[in-house]
Amino acid sequence: MIVHRRALLTGISATVFARSARAAEVTDDASRIVAVPDKVERIFVAGPPAATLLYTFAPELLLGWTRKPEPAQCEFLGSGACDKPEVGRLTGRGNTTDLETLLKLKPDLILDVGTINNTYVSLANQVQQQAGIPYALLNGRFDACAETYRKLGALTHREAQGEEFARYAERTIATIKSRIDRIPDAQRPRVYYGRGPSGLETGQGGSINVETIEFLGAHNVAGERKGGMATVSLEQVLAWNPEVIITIEPALAPSIKTDAAWAPIKAVQTGRVYLSPGLPFGWVDFPPSVNRLIGLWWLAKVLYPDQFPEDLRPIARDFFQRFYHISPTDTQIDTVLGTHA
């Protein structure tokens, strides 16, 4: 009870401080004005995309993970990252009981990154009011990631660092984009993104799962219809006859290559079935956060091998040092890329 009350008092004082002239006011991506306390040292993340983003930016501010990383992931996260507790999810249904856990952790700020709609805005307002802790909503769209880092910098009084991350993201995207823009439409491959145990779940046009594939100007065969994840029939995949198949299921890539039913597909016949790297976070799909930035290089190389001749290993090493705060060995990099003999 004492803890609870103290936490409440902290929250109230934060709000009071925020009203004074010196406290920073930051407009979040939902156009909400967030009163940021003078000291932001403890941040509670509402979901996995926010956890990943905050870890890359400032792991010491992260109070805990939504879901604790698996041992395989921990190998690629800086020391101490996996000692942080699992604190649960705040977004979505059935999480109101988490409010006391949240107060007990005494966060200075609550951070959520993802889709911005009325549901999440009202949830943010409700939690902010109930807990007395400022709650910031940031845009999780991939093409907004540089801006998201700048906002995160403003929210944590680390503007220069935010600028540095934003520039890196912009540079990466600009480099890749400039080479792709030259490619005529006819040479852009038709891509099928396969997920699920049998590989027949795919992302429709505009879905967050195929964001980077579409961002790179490839033709998502399931993209004609807009929507989220959906199941398709194998016959439909055969009719689409994609030139490239990308999957995130380790078991799926080898089985697609050997299954007689998939054999007529062009991608299978030309050996262009690729398993996306997934460590420490997914390179193509989930969580929909900044982890997809390094995946953009991988994806660009897979889709347009002629335009992207460079070795991915130094690029990946640089990214891992900047964003994941570790210096991976050559063997580790090869493990992630799946390139070792």
Add this chain to the structure above:
Amino acid sequence: MAGEFAALAVLVIALLIAFAVGRYPISPGDVVGVLAAKLTGRPPDVPAAAADVILHVRGPRVLAAVMIGAALAVAGTAFQGLFRNPLVSPDLLGASSGAALGAVLGIYFSLDVFAIQALAFLGGVLAVAAVYAIGSVVRARDPVLVLVLAGVVIGALLGAGVGLVKYLADPYNQLPAMTFWLLGSLAASSPSDLIPLFGPVALGTLILAALRWRINVLSLPDEEARALGLPVLPLRIAVIAAATLVTSASVATAGIIGWVGLVVPHIARTLVGPDFGRLVPAAALLGGGFLLVIDTIARTVSPVEIPLGILTAFVGTPFFIWLLAGVSKTWS
């Protein structure tokens, strides 16, 4: 025999349409060519890609739909007789809930498709075994009622288990896979699916077909059935075991497909009357045709699959309401 012919006609017409249409463009002539070549053993003179689609993708799916539809309809018919209740479906004793829990656990642990299906099948069989064990331990005047109640509570418990696994699952990767699986689909049917499906389905259906005359007597009150010299208990166990076998195998392959086992027996009843001797084969023909029609719609109307559970419910619900309205007349 008019009723049986009508049911057979539905199945044959559905088969012709199902082989002829699909997302992959193949002319009806090529379809006939491929099938004729397959039956006579000669190499087909059609494009290899079209032959692959027919033999590896569309063909297995059509066969799976017919088998599963027939199996669920026969199991539903047997259960409605056994439990003397027109509103019973083959998942009454928890087969579907058990299979659902097995499947979501398989997806949760990222097992391969075959292991997921095996777990689903085991889950279905184990759930019914548990229900039956509870039913036989509890001594009551009406053992059938106890069985039904045990099925309801075990089903609810397993449903909570499914909810728990979904709650713990990775929301980006596993949760959609679980949701899609629970909605039912034959999208992933492959030739290798047909063998594990065919074994249990054929065995269970044969047992039910062989027992179909006795289900007539089983649907009488126990005392009367015994008075006619029928071994009620072993018969009941045999019917439940056979129905569980086919239901679990079907659900393991295609996910949860409701309504077929509930609705089709009633259509069959209107065609051939209440005698189980005629009802079981008619339900098998109709069930195969019904699910084949539903699945053909599911895979053809849009690039994205429509889950079978949704389509069957849209057809099944109006029928069920009509049934409720008229039930007192036909079943009293």
